[in-house]
Amino acid sequence: MVFLHIFIKMDKSILDFGINACYVALAYFGPLFILEYVHEFGKRIKSQEELENVVSEEGTKLGMNTDNIQTVLNSRYTAICYRLEEPKSDKEYALEIGNRLDSRATRMKVKHELRHIQKGHCDKQPKNYLLERLDYFFRREPQAVLYATLELKI
Numbered sequence: 001m002v003f004l005h006i007f008i009k010m011d012k013s014i015l016d017f018g019i020n021a022c023y024v025a026l027a028y029f030g031p032l033f034i035l036e037y038v039h040e041f042g043k044r045i046k047s048q049e050e051l052e053n054v055v056s057e058e059g060t061k062l063g064m065n066t067d068n069i070q071t072v073l074n075s076r077y078t079a080i081c082y083r084l085e086e087p088k089s090d091k092e093y094a095l096e097i098g099n100r101l102d103s104r105a106t107r108m109k110v111k112h113e114l115r116h117i118q119k120g121h122c123d124k125q126p127k128n129y130l131l132e133r134l135d136y137f138f139r140r141e142p143q144a145v146l147y148a149t150l151e152l153k154i
C-alpha cells in the first residue's frame with residue numbers, strides 16, 4: 001500500500017513536470033512561431049529587381065554590404081540563406097525567397113534572412129544534430145525573428 005502511495009505521488013509529480021514543461025515550451029515557441037507567421041504579412045515582392053532593391057535597402061539599414069549576396073525570387077523554399085560553396089563571381093551568400101500562394105515574398109522575410117547572414121549564422125553551425133537544433137531554436141532563429149518583426153537586435 002505504501003509502495004502504491006509512493007508510486008501515485010511520484011507519478012503525479014512526473015505528470016506535473018510534464019504539464020509544466022509543456023507550458024514553458026508553449027510560452028517560448030508560441031510567440032516565436034506567431035512572430036514568424038507575421039512575416040507573411042506586408043506587401044508582396046513581385047519582381048527580381050524589387051527583391052534586389054529591398055535587399056539593398058534593408059542591408060544598408062543593417063550596415064551590411066549586400067553586393068556579395070545572390071538573390072533568388074520564386075525559390076522552392078519559403079525563405080533561406082546560405083553560404084555559397086563555390087562562389088559564383090563575387091557572390092558569397094545566397095538569399096532565396098519563395099513567392100507562392102501559401103508563402104509570400106515579403107520585406108520581413110528579407111530582413112530575417114539578412115539578419116542570419118549578418119550574424120554569421122550561415123557561416124558556422126554546430127556539427128552535432130542536437131546542438132545544431134538547440135542553437136537554431138534558441139539563438140539563431142530568435143535573433144532573426146525579433147529583428148525582422150520588431151527590429152530588436154539581440
Ligand SMILES: [Zn+2]
Nearest residue numbers: 112116141144
Ligand atoms: Zn530563420
